[in-house]
Amino acid sequence: MTHKGSKQTFVTALPTLLRLAKAPGKVRGILGCQGQGHLHPVPMSARDVSDLDWSVCPLDLLGDPHFGAVFALDRLAKVAPLQGWPDRYAAWAVAGLMAVRDAREGG
Numbered sequence: 001m002t003h004k005g006s007k008q009t010f011v012t013a014l015p016t017l018l019r020l021a022k023a024p025g026k027v028r029g030i031l032g033c034q035g036q037g038h039l040h041p042v043p044m045s046a047r048d049v050s051d052l053d054w055s056v057c058p059l060d061l062l063g064d065p066h067f068g069a070v071f072a073l074d075r076l077a078k079v080a081p082l083q084g085w086p087d088r089y090a091a092w093a094v095a096g097l098m099a100v101r102d103a104r105e106g107g
Helices: 011-020 024-028 044-048 064-080 091-104
Strands: none
Touching: 011 064, 024 044, 044 091, 064 091
16 A cells, blocks of 8 residues: 555554544545445546545554554553553553543544
């Protein structure tokens, strides 16, 4: 998958995906999601908007298991400290949780 023509990893895609996750309904129509399959291509007309310039639908990427795992870690950390944090967690999970918290705080 690419964003603005550059290959993306979970960590590099996360800041933009977090912005889109705040109001997915606002861009669903622009992305042409209705009736489309999972990871459908983004219409060329939507790519004029920087956050929407993806090779596949960024809203579909929000359903990625990595994304769900980061949100689950965030919820669990609110209940109790995460045992072994951060040393025992994958780098993507640490970076993801930090990005979620940063986005929440407006950073």
